[in-house]
Amino acid sequence: MDSSKPLNPFFTDTTDIPDEYFCDRKKETQDIIGYIVNGSNIVIKAPRRIGKSSLIKHIFNQASIRDYYNTLYVDIYGTKNASDFRNELQRCFLNAPFAQESKTKKNIESYLKSLQIDLGSYSETGFNLPKIGIGNYQAPQYTIDEVFNWFEKADKPAIIVFDEFQQIEYYPERMAGILRSYIQQMRNTKFIFCGSSKHMLNNMFSHYNKPFYNSAKSVDLDIISLSAYTDFVTSIFTGYGKTIDIEAIEFTYYLFSGNTYLMQELMKLFFSVTESGKRADMDSLLQCLTSMIDSKDADYRDLINRxxxxxxxxxxxxxxxxxxxxxxxxxxxxxxxxxxxxxxxxxxxxxxxxxxxxxxxxxxxxxxxxxxxxxxxxxxxxxxxxxxxxxxxxxxxxxxxxxxxxxxxxxxxxx
Ligand SMILES: Nc1ncnc2c1ncn2[C@@H]1O[C@H](COP(=O)(O)OP(=O)(O)O)[C@@H](O)[C@H]1O
Ligand SMILES: [Mg+2]
Structure with missing residues (x-):
């Protein structure tokens, strides 16, 4: 087998999917890149595990974005207040791929030094931020606007993504108002706000009395179409010398209502049990489904016991x-x-x-x-x-x- 091919081309435990194994989303990719180039902020909404985060990573990976923008991806899912938000922003900033290029790294270093903050240890491999609370050491702290300012002054325009953005509505601070005042003034930086709670995001972005009212183009990310998913799965199986019954793909699609994660999870298993030269049929699919259900036994028992x-x-x-x-x-x-x-x-x-x-x-x-x-x-x-x-x-x-x-x-x- 071609050694550059992954052993299993169905990706489920990552949002960084190589383009060849990324299913469809051509129109969405094109539309969103178009909005960015035209200088809009964007809000992307879809239920969990439909593929928002993967789509963003995919967009960042396209040459028209990768080569011309500094891109920063910040997932704020677990954050509870403005301080968590700031920490996560700082962590992602210092670890972002663009921040690892030596020229940029030096630039960030001198910028942060100019803020006269104790930097701690900054090594060749990037910032070595000790965990807060260990010994007496306090990790260097930059304010949100100091980080934003670096992007504003950089030689490339920037795209900053806040994933699971609705989370800020649970903070004790009036975070939307705070962020809005920064974002409004930024010229070199555009934002993508992303989230699973359509209801909350609509409330944040579509109500005239809310800070983010009318500040971003709205994209409702739908499920992948059946025909696109069928073509995708068929061509992957074929590429590895396996055949698959279309019926099995359609069944999977309908059963999971097009949920990308669940479909990919089942196809991953289905692919792995199908030997090269063999045909993947409904009987085998149903066996895979049973093992997929069984594999979650402990988690679901636990959930019910809660x-x-x-x-x-x-x-x-x-x-x-x-x-x-x-x-x-x-x-x-x-x-x-x-x-x-x-x-x-x-x-x-x-x-x-x-x-x-x-x-x-x-x-x-x-x-x-x-x-x-x-x-x-x-x-x-x-x-x-x-x-x-x-x-x-x-x-x-x-x-x-x-x-x-x-x-x-x-x-x-x-x-
Ligand atoms: N277009 C796609 N092609 C292939 N796999 C995808 C695609 N979109 C999402 N996935 C897979 O589905 C899973 C869920 O997607 P994710 O981007 O995490 O969803 P969300 O951010 O909406 O919760 C990911 O682990 C990823 O592997
Ligand atoms: Mg996500």
């Missing part, structure tokens, strides 16, 4: 069982899933959807789904009804898309 009460568990089982669950407080539903009363179901729903658990999501008024389709399948498998889930995945997919795409009915005026 639930407070039987009410919460049964509400979870109800959503999982229904798939797309509506009318949870109807008498029939409460009876079937052994749910107590409407208000306890309501409480359970709030917890399941809340910041702590994030197990379920409300997709429309009174309509709920689990966030993780694999968890739904795991519950079905442990409940002895997985066959039901596997019987009509396309119908389920179509139903879900219809709900996602629908807007409240528009009443036309009288002509």
């Amino acid at each position: 639930l407070n009460s039987k009410k919460e568990r049964n509400t979870l089982y109800c959503i999982a069982g229904e798939g797309i669950a509506r009318g949870l407080t109807s008498t029939a539903m409460m009876k079937r899933y052994d749910l107590d009363n409407a208000s306890s179901v309501q409480n359970a729903l709030e917890n399941l959807c809340g910041e702590n658990l994030k197990i379920a999501v409300r997709i429309a008024k009174g309509v709920y789904m689990l966030q993780d389709r694999l968890f739904e399948l795991w519950i079905a498998s442990r409940g002895g009804y997985l066959d039901l889930k596997l019987s009509h995945p396309k119908e389920r997919f179509d139903k879900e898309r219809k709900i996602m795409e629908s807007i409240p009915e528009i009443i036309p005026p009288k002509r």
Whole structure:
């Protein structure tokens, strides 16, 4: 086999995917590069694991960006306040690929020295930042605007990405206002804000009384199309001398509602069990699916054990069982899933959807789904009804898309 080829070309545990193994996103890549070149800030929204972060890395990797911009990627998912934000910004800045080029490194060093801050140890391999709290040493601290200022003064324009940007809304500080005042003044630097909570990002960027109102072009990243994914998988299998039934790809796509991570995870396994010269068929796919479900056993057990009460568990089982669950407080539903009363179901729903658990999501008024389709399948498998889930995945997919795409009915005026 060609030694430059990866052993398994389906990538799941990284967002740095070589272009040859990156599926589609051609239009999105082109559009976003166009917005950047035209000087817009951008906000990218999509549910978790659809491929936002990978798309950004992919864009950074294109020659028209890589060769002309300083790019910085900052994931603020785990941050809780402005100080965490600053630390993460600093860490990513000092470790960014462009900051490792010797000329830039020197430039950053002298810039930071000019701020008259104790730099700690700065070696050939970059800044050696000791962890705060070890001994008496305090890592050098730059303010957010000092870091932003470096980008403003650099000889190349910059793109700074804040991934999971909605996180700033949980900070005790009024972070949106603080950032907005910096960002507004920056000329050499454009921003991409990215996040999984469409609801929160819409609130931050589309409300006229919010600091970020109208400050970025909005991109709703959809799932990859079935035809693009089918072509992608087929050509990878073929490239390794394997064949795959189209039916198996379509089944995977519908079953996971186009969730990139889950599809790639299953295809990775499917690819690995298919020997060169052999055909990957539905029987083999279903076996892979079973192992994929089983491999998450410990995690999902743990998740269920974190639930407070039987009410919460049964509400979870109800959503999982229904798939797309509506009318949870109807008498029939409460009876079937052994749910107590409407208000306890309501409480359970709030917890399941809340910041702590994030197990379920409300997709429309009174309509709920689990966030993780694999968890739904795991519950079905442990409940002895997985066959039901596997019987009509396309119908389920179509139903879900219809709900996602629908807007409240528009009443036309009288002509
Ligand atoms: N276009 C793509 N082609 C191939 N794999 C992808 C693509 N987009 C995402 N992935 C895979 O799916 C997983 C989830 O994508 P990620 O970018 O982390 O999603 P998000 O940032 O939206 O949560 C990644 O681990 C990556 O390997
Ligand atoms: Mg991400």
